[in-house]
Amino acid sequence: MTTVICPICKGQKFGKFSNRPSAKCLTCGSLERGRVIYMVLVKLGIPRAEDRILHFAPEKCFIDLFTKSHAEKYQAFDLFPERYKNSKTTVRRFDICEDLNSMPSDEWDFILHNHVLEHLFCSVKDVLHGLARILKPEGTMVFTIPIHKRQKTIENLDPFLSEIERKKTFGQKDHVRLFGYDVMYTIKESLGVNCFIPVTSLFEEEEFVKAGIPWQPENEPNGKSIFLYKKSGKF
């Protein structure tokens, strides 16, 4: 049997997360999608040492990594910074729906956000467009979103919808939408290109098994699928 080793921290102990046995690395806290992202970044050589990095809803494993590698060139933002009390960097409060418009254009080399868009009480298209705007030309944005086995995305931006209703409809009390396959068009329309990277174009099954990540290329697009956008010129 293959020994499973976390590619991020080299830990070998894994635990259950959300009914998925061995989903979480017990050393660095990474989930499968975090490990996929890490492997993609290593494979593609991003971010470069000189890059300015912007990270939304930052996972602990990446905070630790980028704080070490990029120090003050790394900025982490979240709507609820109080959740990151013992973090190695200062996570600043940022409301993507409200604050993105006031950010200068062409500022960041690398933007990372995982499972953020399903939480936002504003237009996914506008947000993706705004994020592309603040990327430097030739900058890269990498993101993942939960995509469900359904054709159409459903959403409800009513601020008064109860958490119980949200959980019932969208699967989590703080989700405002459930992405279906049509989100692929939304992303393409927002960014002007199809930035979905099929897992088979970058990895072999063995690399996933070794990193404790289920290999399910036939189930893509899904919550671990990589979207990578490279900005060419002005946006």
Ligand SMILES: [Zn+2]
């Ligand atoms: Zn780990």
